[in-house]
Amino acid sequence: MEITLVILKPSAVQRGIMGEVISRFEKKGIQIVGMKMVELTDEILSEHYSHLAEKSFFGRIKDAMRVSPVVVMALKGLDVINVVRKLAGVTNGRDAQPGTIRGDYSMSVQENIIHASDSPQSAEAELKRFFSENEIFNYSHHLLPYLYANDEI
Numbered sequence: 001m002e003i004t005l006v007i008l009k010p011s012a013v014q015r016g017i018m019g020e021v022i023s024r025f026e027k028k029g030i031q032i033v034g035m036k037m038v039e040l041t042d043e044i045l046s047e048h049y050s051h052l053a054e055k056s057f058f059g060r061i062k063d064a065m066r067v068s069p070v071v072v073m074a075l076k077g078l079d080v081i082n083v084v085r086k087l088a089g090v091t092n093g094r095d096a097q098p099g100t101i102r103g104d105y106s107m108s109v110q111e112n113i114i115h116a117s118d119s120p121q122s123a124e125a126e127l128k129r130f131f132s133e134n135e136i137f138n139y140s141h142h143l144l145p146y147l148y149a150n151d152e153i
Contacts, residue, residue: 002120003075004075005072030084031077033138034073034137036131044129045065049062057110072130081117086100093105
């Protein structure tokens with residue numbers, strides 16, 4: 001089982017759709033193993049978006065992510081990184097397919113509701129950035145037999 005990071009951005013928090021977005025993951029069968037609301041610092045944002053530091057929109061992204069607290073979640077499931085990325089939809093909400101989170105709730109490339117780790121390597125680094133070891137829980141998910149075939153887990 002993989003664990004990935006999802007951030008509910010200020011666009012989700014300010015619009016009051018956090019519960020709707022979280023429920024999509026739960027209804028899919030993804031297990032929430034960590035969740036908290038945090039205010040992001042300039043240091044964390046500079047690290048998190050370091051791959052965009054040379055882009056002209058770098059400052060705008062950091063400013064947008066500090067408008068309000070965000071919700072960070074650790075999500076667990078089989079192939080969860082790929083599944084969450086598909087549920088999220090493409091980055092630009094105007095291009096995202098209806099039925100995806102961004103396709104249903106976003107009209108923007110920046111104000112696009114969520115961030116989702118894009119690889120096992122980024123998930124590992126991002127989870128360490130936002131959670132301590134004791135904030136990610138390993139507990140029995142009693143619905144596993146109803147979510148996966150017994151040879152999948």
